[in-house]
Each structure stands twice: as C-alpha cells, then as structure tokens.
Amino acid sequence: MGKPPKKRSLADKVRKTKTSTQIKNNPFEVKINRKKFDVLGQKSKHDVGLPGVSRSKAINKRKNTLLKEFRLKNKANKFVDRRFGEYDTKMAPEDKILKRFTMERQRSQTKKDLYNLNEEEELTHYGQSLAEMEKMTDMVDSDSDSEEKGLLSAELTAAHFGGGGLLRMKTGEDGDYEEKPRSRQEIIEELILKSKQEKRERQTQKEESQELTEKLDQEWRSVQSLLAHKTPKSERKDEPDKPKMDDYDVMVRELGFEMKARPSEKLKTPEEVAREERERLQKLEADRLRRMLGEESTSKKPSHMSADDLNDGFILDTDDRKTLSYQDGQWNVDGGEEEEGEKNEEDEDDGGEEENEEGDGGDDDDDADDDEDAEDEDDHSDLDSEQGSGAEDEEGDEDKEEEAAPAKAALSEEERRAVQQAAKEELPYTFKAPESFSDLKELLLGHSVEQQRLIVERIQKCNHPSLAVGNKAKLEKLFGFLLEYVGKLATQSPPELSTINTLIPQVYSLCQLFPASACKVMQTLLSDGGHSMEEAVEVKGRAAFPGLDMLIYLKIAALLFPTSDFRHPVTTPAFLYISQALTKCPVSSLESVSAGLVLCCLAVEFVSLSKRFIPELINFLLGLLHLAVPADTCKDYCVVSPFRQQGKASKLLLLCDTESSSSWSRKPIPLTSVHRVTASTDLQRDHHRLSVLDACLDLVKRCATLYRDLPSYDQIFQPIRTLLTNHLPVQSYPPALQELQREILEAIPETPSQHSPLVFDKKKPIALKMLQPKIVEVLDYGKKRGNTKEEKERERLKHKYKKEFKGALRELRKDTRFLAQAKLSDIMSRDAERKRKVKELYGSLATQEGEWKALKRKKRK
C-alpha cells in the first residue's frame, strides 16, 4: 500500500523543484536554437533552451531516484519511517504533533468500547479512577472525613508542612520549663489531645452503632420473609431511625428515580400486524370451533382442581395444576376455592360457563393471558378448519344423543344448544385459500351477503403474502376466482348484485396487493369477451350485447384501474370493447336498449376526467333517441350502425300511450333489466321507456358539457340537436324530461362557433447553410501518409511510438552514463581514500624509520 504513492511523491517532489528565474535571465545559460526558415504562424516550443539548467535538473532527478535505487540495490531491508507526516514538508510541526497525538488516542480506542457510551475514556485523579471514586463505597469513612475537614491538628500540620522538626526542637530545648505554669504551647497540646480522644470515642461509638444497624438489618431480613409485608401503621410510626429528609435529598432522589427516556414499544411492521391478525383470527376460530363442538371452555380461567379431585377423569390436554394468581394485588385463593365448588356441581357449572362464553365474544381481542393457549392451537388450526364441516355433522349427532340426556338438565341443554347453534352460524375464522374456482364457490355459497364478504376478507388475512411463501400465488389466484364468482353471480337469475356490491372492497384491496396479476386477469376477461364478439361479428355480421357479467367486469375495471390514462393495459382494451359493443350489437329489444345504455353510462364515466372523445357514444345516444321518434323518415340527420333509419325495431322507445307520462316518476332503472325487463303491462313498459329516455337525455347533457371544448363540437352534436328540436315528441313527455331537453338545447349553440384555421406548431427555424470554410483538424504535419483515416491514425501512432522509443533509449543511455559516472566517482573516492591512508601509513612508517635511524645515530655517537 505504502510504496507506490511514496515513489510517486518522490518523483513529484523532484519534478516540482523549480529553477530559479535568475538562471533563466542569465544570458550565459540560455541557448537559442537558430531557425533556418521563418514559417508564418508556426509556433515553436524549442526556440530557446536552458541546457545547463536542464542538465542539472536531469542529474538532480537521477540523483534522487536512480542513484537511490542503485544504492539500495541488492539490499534486502530498508528503513521505512512510518511516522505520520514525516516526509510531508508542507505540514507545520505543530499540526504534525497534534495529528500524531489524536491518532494515538484513536488507536487506543479499541473496538470493544465502540458501544460504550458512558466511558469514552477513563478519567483519573491522582492515578485513581474517578468513576471508582464516585461510587463512594466506603460510606462510613467518608462520614469521618467530612468531620475531619477543616480541623488542622498540629501533627497534621507538622506532618504536612514539615514544621515539626522546629517544633520538636523547640520542645526539646524547652524541657526544663516543666515546673513553669503550663505554657500556651502545652495548653494547645492538651487541647489537641482532648479533641483527639473525643474524636476517637466518637468514632468507636459510630462504628458500634453501625455494626448494630448492620446486624439488625441482617436479622430483619431473615425475619422479613416471615412477616406479613404490611405492618400496621402504628408500628411503623414508632420506628425511630427514620431520618428527616431535607429538600435537597428529596430532590436528588426524585431526580434519580425520575422516568428516563426508555426504548418504547417497537412499531409493528406490516408482517407482524398481519401475523397478529391471523393469530387473532385463528384464536377466534379455535374458540368458535370448541364452542361449536359443545366443549366447556377451559381457556379463560385456569380452572382449579384440588389434588384429590379425580372424579372427572384424566384429561391430558388441560392443565390441572393449581396456578398461583393475583387479583388486585391479593392472593387469589378464595376464587379458586369457589371454582372448586362449582366444579363439583355440574349443573351450576353449565350456567356459569355459558355466561363465560357470552362474555368471550366481547373481550376476544384483549386477552393477553391465553397467548400460550392460542399458540398451542396454532399448529392444528388449519386442520381444524378443514374438519369444520365434518365436525358440524358430528355435532348434529351429538345433539340427538344429548336429547336423551336426563331431564333435569333439560334447561341447560337447551341453552347449550343455543350456544352451539350460534357457534355454527358464526363463521370460521381461518380459511384455506381456495385452489380452484369450485373451492371458492363451495366456501361462499349458502352464506349471507355480509358473511361472504367476511369470508373473503378472512381468506385474505390468513394468507397474507408476508406469512408464508406460497401465499402470494394463492391470493393472486383468489383474485381471478373472485372475479369469476362475480361473473357467475351476475349471470345467474336473478343476479345477486348486492353480493357483488359487498365484495367490491375485497376485490379492490386484492388488486392493490397484486396489480400485475389483477391486470392479467382483467385482460383475459376482456380479451375473451372481445374475441367471442369479434367471432360472432365475423360469422353473422353482428353480435349480441354483452351480458350483465361483462358489464360488471367493465365497471369493476373502472373501479380498479384509472380510466383517464392515455394508454393503460386494462382500460384501453376496455374502451375498445365498449366501442365494439356499441357499434356491432343491434338494438332489437328493451333489454338490449338497457344494455346499451349501461355501456353508454360506463363510457361517460370512463371519460369524465379525461374528457376524451368517443364517437360511438354519441352515435349510440343519437340512435337511442331515434328509437323514440314517431316519424318514419328523417332526412336531416342519419343514424349509423347498429341502428337503422327504419326497420322493425326503430320505434322501440315510442310511448304506447302518451297519458302514461303523467304517472311517471324518476327512479333508477334496475340493472337486471339488461337480462329481462320485468314490466308486463303497457303502462309499466311506458314508464321503463321514459326512464330510459331520461337517462339518455341526461347522458347527452353530460356529453354536451364534457365535449364543450372540442373544435368540432357543433358538427358532433348537430344531429342530436335537430332530432331534439324537430322530431322528438317532447310535448308528450313529463316535465322533468322537457326540462332536460331544454337544457341540452341551451347547451348546444344554434350557430356554429368560430375557429381559427389550422397551422402547424411553431418550430425552431432551421439554420441556413453557411459559406464559411470548413475547418478540418490536421492530425500530423509534414509528410502525408496514408489515405484513410485508420491508416493515418496508424501512421501517427507509429511515428509517436518511434519518437517515444528514441526518447526512452536516450534516457536509458543517459541513465547508464550517469550510473557509470557514479560508480567511477565511487571508485575514485574509494581509491583516494585508500591512497590517503596508504600515504598516512607510509608517513608514519617513515617517521618511525626516521626516529629509529636518529636513535641509532645517537647510539653510534
């Protein structure tokens, strides 16, 4: 890690060493490269050079890099100074020290202290841990200390301040003063002695009392367990040693015990909520099942049984130990005894239990006591729910058997049966997710509307995707089954629309959970519908209006998915389906009129936000109104497919009797009229027609307001306008309809509105072609080689490589020269040293020789 950046930093440092400006200005240093030719506009980098400077720079550089490497050649070890900022010259020494200090502290911070919030570091005082001192373990001593404070004994002062010697000397010197009345000094000493004695006495007394209290405490503890915890108040008052608290202490205590911020209960995740919900339902289900089977409830209160009570047989599952429990802080012994009594008398027990049962329903939710109980049953809950139906059958048998039971228990029997009945009617709380449509049908059929909703809701909760792995797929399938079920409800006669209505929230929530699969299911429904209609159209040229199921699917699609989207995988096909139905399905009966009207309503609803234009809708409404026109041929407007200008069905909405309009009142048309119009008499039929016309006119009004902003508004509504003004027998209609007709005519202006002619959107003008010279980047000057771009590029790279290669070669040569020089200078210096040493040796030898010779000469003399 450390090496490469260090090398780089070394090189950088070397490179950055600046040559002083002085050298540059020195004319002897500057070498000017004379140019042979002057080329205009040519910039040359190398016209002026500083050879000396650059050479010395290069040598320096080598010295710092190459030479060092050379010196370290064949050396295994090297010294790396890892002190922080050792090589950083930019750092001020103070900074360096500070940084090093903090780093050291950080290093001392070990990992295990990471979560220790309180003791970041141990504070000390005189080498003792402050934390230790704060604990004040030696309470008693501290007392004495506090008393000692402020008193300065002579000894103490002598010991502390070293004045003792002098004092003693004084006393020693003054030994002969004894007969003298006691000096001030003596008085003082006496005083001191006394006070010391007192102090000692006090101390011993205190120690004794403390010992006593401790002893008492210990004894008390042993006795305390024996005594009842509440002592009469009178006794307590007598206790002498209760110290009077002063305000400060009180406050300190209060602060000590004050509520500190504690971790609150964790917010539950949706999974946990779902699990709890399921557990609750499972618990409820287990309860319900037990009640349905007529078992005595055991879960609520642990029923007490005395040790010798064996008369009711051995039951493995029930916990027959006596449990200790408290109620309002009191030992719950009496209650247990009571229960014991109850147990013995069965008849009474029944009644009592039943009361319990009835109570159960209310406080199901907040029973925390029997969590364990519920958990025990969790394992079997699925099984139980499956066996539910079987159990019910058995229940019936049991009922019969029980009828034969002794007459004295008749009353309670009846009650019990009532409970069982209620339990039977009550729904199971857990459901398996249905695997097929028939499963779902079995689950739902035969239940009331509200119960069906509950069942679906519970299936959904019990199989929440966060609870188990396969649940997601199950619920996704459930959505498909539910829609199928809805379709089935809509097609049967009479259609159970209220059931569908109550199931809608469930469908919605499922859809919110799994948008993708819901989308897929809706798409298959729509494509099936569209495909069958297209086939019918291709074979016969027309098709029947979609049934109530398809209409309801369309409505559900609008409830689940946004219809205002420009393109939506569900609603766009739904639009096309409506369009297909409105253009291809001939209107031949009042039922088909209803179906068409439902589609129109849906279409208006679909576009109420987006205000998109649906030509088929306007055509169809015009056609419907045309059905109410008495005149045979109307030349000034024309209706299009699926309506005919004239034909056998063209007077479908014409009133039989104009009088019937007086008795008409506005009320919604039942959706079932899509399948069968119930009206039997002419009057009822007329009323139905009037309702249809009312709805039709209202839709026209809505369209007229929706499409107000369209440029071709007049052309779109002109046929309807002419029909309403000239042909519709409005006079024979009730006032409400006449009012509607008037409003529509007011909404559609008689004279067409004006528009400005169309122009294209304004666009940014395209720039004109310029006549400036085109500038081409020249990649290499000089010789032009190669024609294609790639070739040129290759040539350029080759050239560059050559240049680089030569440069590198030159550098290498210089390096070797430099190294040779360095080696040579090494050798030279070594030789010089050797020569110097040899010379020295010779010199010393020469002097020695000289001296010796001189000595010899002397001797000789």
Next chain:
Amino acid sequence: MAPSRENSVKQSETESCKTSSKKAINSKTQLILQSRKHANEIFDVLEFLQSDKQKEVLFAIAACQKIFCALLERGDLYVGQLPKEEEIVEGDRDADEKYHIFVRHRYNDCVELLLENTSHEVFQVKEAALCTLMKFAAAEGKHPLQKQEWSEHFNFPIELILAVVRCLLSETEDMALLISRFQEFLEMDDVRYYVMSSIRDNIAKIMDKNKQAVLPVYQTNVFTLLTNITMPSKSSDITNFLIQQETNQEDWKAVKLKEHRRAFEQMWLTFLKYKLPGGMYKKVLVILHDTIMPHMSDPTLMIDFLTAAYDVGGAVSLLALNGLFVLIHKHNLDYPDFYKKLYNLLDPSVFHVKYKARFFHLANIFLSSSHLPVYLVAAFVKRLSRLALTAPPTALLIVLPFVYNLIRRHPSCRVLIHRPSAADELCNDPYLMDEEDPTKCHALESSLWELQTLQKHYNPDVSKAAKAINEPLSRQEQDISELLELNNFELMERDLKSQVQSVPLEFDPASGLLQSTREVLGVHFSLE
C-alpha cells in the same frame, strides 16, 4: 344386453332383407344380361327404383347402371327416331328390332326415374342417380342413340344434359350439395359447355314462365351452379372431355375457348337480366370482378348492370365500384361524373359496412392520380374527416393515413392543415356537407378541425395518428394496405399483448359497485 341382442336380431333381419333384395336384383341383372329371354325382368328392377327403402333404391340404381351400360355397349338399344311403344306390334319388324325398341323404351323409363330420384330426400340416392345419369351420358356419347348424321353437337347427348340441368335447378329445393357434387363433371370441358348453354335456356324458360318475378330458391340454385363453373383461361387447357370425338374435332364448338366464353357470357347476362333477390346482388358483385368479368368475351356488356348497381346506393354501390374499376381501367370506359358519384357515396355508413376495406382499397386507387383537381381532393379529404367524427377506431386508423396520403399527393391541399395566412382570423367552417357537387362545397377554404377534435380521441393510437397534423407531414406515403383488414380485436390485442412493467392503479378506494367518485352508472341504474 337384452335390447342389444334384440337389436342385432332386427339388424340381421334387415340385413337378410337387404341381402335378399340385393341378391334378387343381382340375379335379375345377371339374367337380363345373359339372354334376351329375361328382358321382362327389367320391369322388376325399375320397380325397385321407386322403392321406399333407401338401400334397395341404391342397389337398383347400381343395377340399372350396369344393365344399361352393358346394353348400350352391345348396341341393344334402338338407334334413331323411336317409334311409340304401341306401334311396335303394328309395324312389320323383326323380333330383333322389336327387342331393341323395347329396351330403348325401358332405358327412357329408367332415365326418367333417375331424374325423379335426383330430388329424393336422401342425399346418397341423389348422388347415385346423378352419377348414373352422367355415366349414361358418357355411354351414350360412345354409342350414340341418334343417327350418326351431321349435327353441331356431334354425338353429345344434349337432351340428357338438359334434363339433368333442369333437375339441378329446382324451383323448390336448395340443391347446393348436389351441385357441388356436380362440380366434378363440370371440370370436363364439353360438359361445362353444354351445361352453360342449357342453363341459359333454362333460365329464360323458367323466368318467362314466372313472369320475371323473383324466385329466391331457383335463383340461389342457379347462382350456386354458376359460381361452381370454373372457366379455362387458355384454349390449350381444353383437353378434358367426357366424350371423345373421333372425327373432325376442330369443328366442335365445345373445343373452342371463344365459344366457351360466349356461352359463359350469355349465361351470366341472362341470369343478371332478371330481378335478383336482395342478398344475391351483393354476392354477384363480390365475385364479379375476378371470376366473371375476365372470362367474358366482351366485358363491356356488364356496363348496364354495373351502372344500375352503382346507382342503387349504399353497400351495393360500394361493391359495384370494383367492377366499374375494371371496366374503366382495362376497357376504357368513360364514366361521366364518376368522382362526383364517388364523393356522394361517402356517408357515415361507409365506416361501418363489412366492405370498408375493399372500398378504401379502391378509393385509394381512384384518388391516386396526381392529375385530379385540387378542389376535388380537398372535398374528399374534408368529407372523409367530417365523417370520421362518427367512425369507430378501426376505421379511423384507415381514414387518417388515407387523408394524409391524399394531402401528400396533392401538396396544394396542405392549406387544409396549414393556413398561416389567416392564422388569427376566426371563421366559421365554410364547408358545406350537404352539397352534392364537390366543386361547390368550399372544402378548400376550410380546415380540418375534425382531426384536431380526434386528437382527443379515447384510443391512444388514433389520438397519436391525429396529432400528425400538428407538424409538416413527412414525404413518404404511408402504406394503408396492411391497415385495411384491421379489426377491433386485433386492436385490443395490441394492448393486451404488450408487456408492461407497472400497472397503475386507481387510488380512490372502491367501496361498492356503484359508488365511485365519478359515478354515472349509479345515477341511472340501481342494483335491484
């Protein structure tokens, strides 16, 4: 087990009955063919032809075929003008001749009975009878029953074919199945030729008899037979004959393609001369341009029929357009006010009829000329876009590119979507929708506000297509041929098939079926 056994017993009974009748018929056939002595047995066989039992009839038909084909081959039938049966005794003829005359009479009886059987209620019987009759025709061709003198039909049994055609073209019964069986014989060129001429005669006779009233069943039969005729396109194709002529075949009419064509043309013209039932008109027009007109010797003879059809209006006119196109394109027909009529054909129903693809295909061809006057093209463009306000999305996806193509071909029409000169002046739409004459409808002074309206169409594809007018159109014309056959379901599938990453959801929680925030359905309808 018991009933099945009973059944099997019954079956065996009927089986035995069958086998007995079969044996009887077979033995009689053998006898008849063995010697002349047993000639009277023919009566018994012929009796079986009238039996109630289907099997017996079938056996009898097979037997008849065997007997008479053999007899024809032997030359046992009287050749020439047949004397009456009563006359046999009177004239002084030898036994041989008498026998021949007798057999010939029986043969005629047999043919008559077979013709009757072609209207039998069981199809197998009909089929067998028809096949036998055609076998007879082939046999007769080889051994002609008329004197071998010169006739234009050579030795083709024209009488027999006439009778068969008469049976096929029943006035009371739909013979579609039998006619489709008969198609096999129509492959043969001589049969086809003579059938065609017999049909012509037959139509003329029957229609005149019924005072030119509409006869739906009869005309349906005729039409079925006519459509089953496939004409050869080259004279070298005429090689397949029922009866091979030995001598001077070149003179025979049935060999010449020209004669075939003439017969074909005559037949159709006779058929179309009379008033047709409603649906028939359309059916004829649908096949007219590619199966009838190319095989006529003079297609211009269809002009009267086509112009009449073109003037009917509605879908019939649309269909007549195709035939007219062929005439105009290939036969130089100069139709006065053709474009005016075409213009008036455009009404809202154009977008809803089954033949809209065909119509737009032709309209595209008619309006492809760059020499059309601008006012005319503008009138078409404006009228189409006005009508688009009532069209379903599948039609809109054709009309919008169609209109754009017209504007591309005629750049002077661009003012319809781009009129910068009067950009800020408000004006009423000067276009007159009710004006029949495209020259006077002021289309060129108008703008295509309709397309601007369609930009708010609910279908995203349509809306996108309509938004093309917001900027200059590209040069390249759009090919509308692949859009022509687009149907609603295919359009739906575009969205159903596309893979989407996320599905946006409605955020208003739904509380009930009729309780959304923008409820319209719940205002007018109730659950109960």
